[in-house]
Amino acid sequence: MSLLKVENLSLGSDRISIVKEVSFVIHRGEIYGLLGESGSGKTLTSLSIIRLLPPGVHILSGKIIFKEIDLTGLDEENLRNIRGKEIALILQDPLSALNPVLTVGEQIEEVLSGNKAERKRRAIELLKEVGLPDPEMRLRNYPHELSGGMRQRVMIAISLARDPSLLIADEPTTALDLTLQIQIMKLLLSLNQKKGLSILFITHDLGVMRWIARRVGVLYKGFLIEEAPVEDLFKTPLHPYAKELMKAYSIEDSGTEMRALNLKTQEHQGCPYLALCSEKTEKCYKKGVPPLIAISPKRKVRCWHYEK
Amino acid sequence: MKNKLLVQAKGLWKSYEIRVSLFKKIRFWALKNINLEIKERESVVLLGESGCGKTTLGKLILGIEKPDKGHIEVSTSVQAVFQDPYASLNPRMKIKESLLEPFLIKFRKSEKEGLKKVINLLREVGLSKEVLELYPHALSGGQRQRVALARALITDPGLLVLDEPTSSLDVSVEAQILKVLKRLREKTGASYFLITHSLRVAKALADKILVMYMGNIVEEFSAELLNKTMHHPYTQMLIRAYPDPFAPSPPPFDQIKGEVAGITEIKKGCPFYPRCPIKEDICLTGSPELKPLSRKHSIACFLVSKLNHLN
Ligand SMILES: Nc1ncnc2c1ncn2[C@@H]1O[C@H](COP(=O)(O)OP(=O)(O)OP(=O)(O)O)[C@@H](O)[C@H]1O
Ligand SMILES: Nc1ncnc2c1ncn2[C@@H]1O[C@H](COP(=O)(O)OP(=O)(O)OP(=O)(O)O)[C@@H](O)[C@H]1O
Ligand code: SF4
Ligand SMILES: [Mg+2]
Ligand SMILES: [Mg+2]
Numbered sequence: 001m002s003l004l005k006v007e008n009l010s011l012g013s014d015r016i017s018i019v020k021e022v023s024f025v026i027h028r029g030e031i032y033g034l035l036g037e038s039g040s041g042k043t044l045t046s047l048s049i050i051r052l053l054p055p056g057v058h059i060l061s062g063k064i065i066f067k068e069i070d071l072t073g074l075d076e077e078n079l080r081n082i083r084g085k086e087i088a089l090i091l092q093d094p095l096s097a098l099n100p101v102l103t104v105g106e107q108i109e110e111v112l113s114g115n116k117a118e119r120k121r122r123a124i125e126l127l128k129e130v131g132l133p134d135p136e137m138r139l140r141n142y143p144h145e146l147s148g149g150m151r152q153r154v155m156i157a158i159s160l161a162r163d164p165s166l167l168i169a170d171e172p173t174t175a176l177d178l179t180l181q182i183q184i185m186k187l188l189l190s191l192n193q194k195k196g197l198s199i200l201f202i203t204h205d206l207g208v209m210r211w212i213a214r215r216v217g218v219l220y221k222g223f224l225i226e227e228a229p230v231e232d233l234f235k236t237p238l239h240p241y242a243k244e245l246m247k248a249y250s251i252e253d254s255g256t257e258m259r260a261l262n263l264k265t266q267e268h269q270g271c272p273y274l275a276l277c278s279e280k281t282e283k284c285y286k287k288g289v290p291p292l293i294a295i296s297p298k299r300k301v302r303c304w305h306y307e308k
Numbered sequence: 309m310k311n312k313l314l315v316q317a318k319g320l321w322k323s324y325e326i327r328v329s330l331f332k333k334i335r336f337w338a339l340k341n342i343n344l345e346i347k348e349r350e351s352v353v354l355l356g357e358s359g360c361g362k363t364t365l366g367k368l369i370l371g372i373e374k375p376d377k378g379h380i381e382v383s384t385s386v387q388a389v390f391q392d393p394y395a396s397l398n399p400r401m402k403i404k405e406s407l408l409e410p411f412l413i414k415f416r417k418s419e420k421e422g423l424k425k426v427i428n429l430l431r432e433v434g435l436s437k438e439v440l441e442l443y444p445h446a447l448s449g450g451q452r453q454r455v456a457l458a459r460a461l462i463t464d465p466g467l468l469v470l471d472e473p474t475s476s477l478d479v480s481v482e483a484q485i486l487k488v489l490k491r492l493r494e495k496t497g498a499s500y501f502l503i504t505h506s507l508r509v510a511k512a513l514a515d516k517i518l519v520m521y522m523g524n525i526v527e528e529f530s531a532e533l534l535n536k537t538m539h540h541p542y543t544q545m546l547i548r549a550y551p552d553p554f555a556p557s558p559p560p561f562d563q564i565k566g567e568v569a570g571i572t573e574i575k576k577g578c579p580f581y582p583r584c585p586i587k588e589d590i591c592l593t594g595s596p597e598l599k600p601l602s603r604k605h606s607i608a609c610f611l612v613s614k615l616n617h618l619n
Contacts, residue, residue, distance in 0.1 A: 037478045092449050146359070179564050182561060210551065211559060
């Protein structure tokens with residue numbers, strides 16, 4: 001059964017289109033991964049789900065259906081009931097997400113219910129769960145007194161505080177050392193297995209993605225260009241960009257070309273990967289943007305080479 | 309040829325006061341007896357646990373913080389790329405202004421010349437000049453990080469302190485940035501002090517690797533020795549926890565355990581004792597000193613003789 005269904009979602013500002021007709025489904029109890037290069041639209045896609053888009057970026061079209069309700073049509077008040085409680089978010093930038101003038105304790109207890117003692121007990125429990133040493137003392141610290149990794153774990157604790165059914169985790173482990181990263185992965189995997197927590201997991205780290213997600217969607221310049229079960233994607237990537245990504249990882253210091261970012265208002269005439277693709281043929285120039293082609297019930301790819 | 313020493317730090321100690329309860333503050337040591345040398349053209353990579361003091365050490369090199377004890381000498385111009393790119397960029401300034409400002413302050417040259425250099429550098433880090441007219445908030449995390457890097461490079465510093473500069477970038481952009489850094493070292497002889505959590509990045513750029521745990525340097529070695537020799541138990545744990553996307557089986561989720569000891573519960577003994585898989589009673593007798601095994605390798609561990617068997 002699906003928990004979240006993103007259908008033909010397009011995001012953009014007045015000048016440019018940023019995310020283009022992206023569709024994916026997250027089933028109940030599933031960990032779905034979004035992979036993609038820097039600037040491909042991972043963060044904005046996830047923020048749009050709970051309508052926390054930065055000023056100037058809007059949902060242009062599409063539906064976001066969470067438990068049968070279309071969130072794009074929901075008013076702010078109803079949305080507030082869903083945010084944090086039903087859908088929690090771990091932001092990419094922990095420093096900007098924490099309030100600098102409130103202590104860690106105040107920020108966690110703010111989202112908890114119960115009397116003062118209960119909230120404190122639960123806050124300590126949560127900090128322990130995410131592996132923060134000295135939880136009791138840390139409650140009194142302000143964000144600037146914590147290291148980058150500690151702030152990240154406080155963020156994770158806050159997001160888990162209200163037992164959400166969907167967790168959106170935007171690069172939750174990038175600030176952590178490998179031994180903590182693996183512990184956070186384990187924590188999320190066990191919340192997923194034991195409590196059935198569904199997770200939208202965003203990362204550009206191939207190793208983390210491989211061992212946490214069940215299915216993965218790959219974004220490139222705002223397009224979903226491939227979707228596959230995680231083992232298949234890593235064993236036999238189909239899209240030329242996905243192949244390039246796997247290659248760049250294995251070959252140390254690979255000779256990838258400069259990928260200058262293009263923010264121009266240009267409407268994509270053809271395939272978004274055309275300029276950098278090493279497998280392009282005449283067909284790719286002649287035709288427009290390739291459709292997302294279903295190769296098998298579980299695999300989709302947006303590339304003309306797979307046209308039947 | 310002997311390269312010049314750019315940074316020389318001896319016996320650095322740095323403490324912070326932390327409130328442990330409403331009425332009580334304690335002083336804890338974020339850095340303990342750190343010795344550090346960075347030579348011209350050398351890349352020193354610092355690996356370590358989250359919260360162990362890496363950024364603090366970077367701040368001492370930059371002179372943003374002062375040590376409580378010990379002394380540090382820096383004989384070159386230093387620029388930084390911070391862990392949090394928001395910290396390097398003024399949110400109210402367009403990217404263009406952010407990039408031009410340090411150039412115009414340092415060199416008495418025209419804005420036109422500055423702009424030329426800005427555009428060149430942006431290209432080097434894989435951004436086009438369209439970002440010039442934008443504000444930081446309109447960029448993705450990785451794009452901001454690259455602007456911060458360009459800003460640090462614009463004044464041709466002799467030493468760059470890079471605090472996790474590629475951790476928000478995907479592998480293909482990361483590879484590009486590493487190339488830019490290498491090229492720059494060839495061209496200008498710049499040195500790097502790079503803080504990272506990525507063994508891949510360490511391998512790609514480091515000449516020397518330092519591993520830190522709770523304010524102590526627990527291992528120091530030439531980069532080529534990574535994974536080719538015995539390592540400190542914490543370094544070994546890092547290596548084991550590395551999730552290899554192409555391995556046949558998942559990383560050992562259950563083997564990597566242990567809470568980092570809290571700063572309020574540290575007694576005497578080796579700082580890694582609570583998590584160490586090979587600890588013995590002797591490890592509680594004091595804090596092990598960093599001892600050389602060879603010219604290229606030092607480890608701080610009482611049970612060095614036991615380490616062989618783990619690799
Ligand atoms: N507030 C904004 N206004 C206009 N454009 C924006 C804004 N925020 C982001 N963008 C643009 O939208 C694109 C997608 O941004 P997003 O933050 O979703 O990328 P991302 O995939 O999360 O990248 P990263 O891995 O670097 O975090 C980027 O090219 C960025 O320049
Ligand atoms: N201004 C401050 N006041 C009090 N304590 C501080 C301050 N800055 C840092 N600390 C403490 O010093 C220790 C080291 O912090 P530092 O930021 O150097 O860690 P780090 O190694 O960079 O960690 P990370 O990998 O998580 O960024 C932490 O315990 C942190 O809480
Ligand atoms: S000194 Fe003892 S506790 Fe510390 S790392 Fe070595 S074996 Fe482990
Ligand atoms: Mg992002
Ligand atoms: Mg840090």
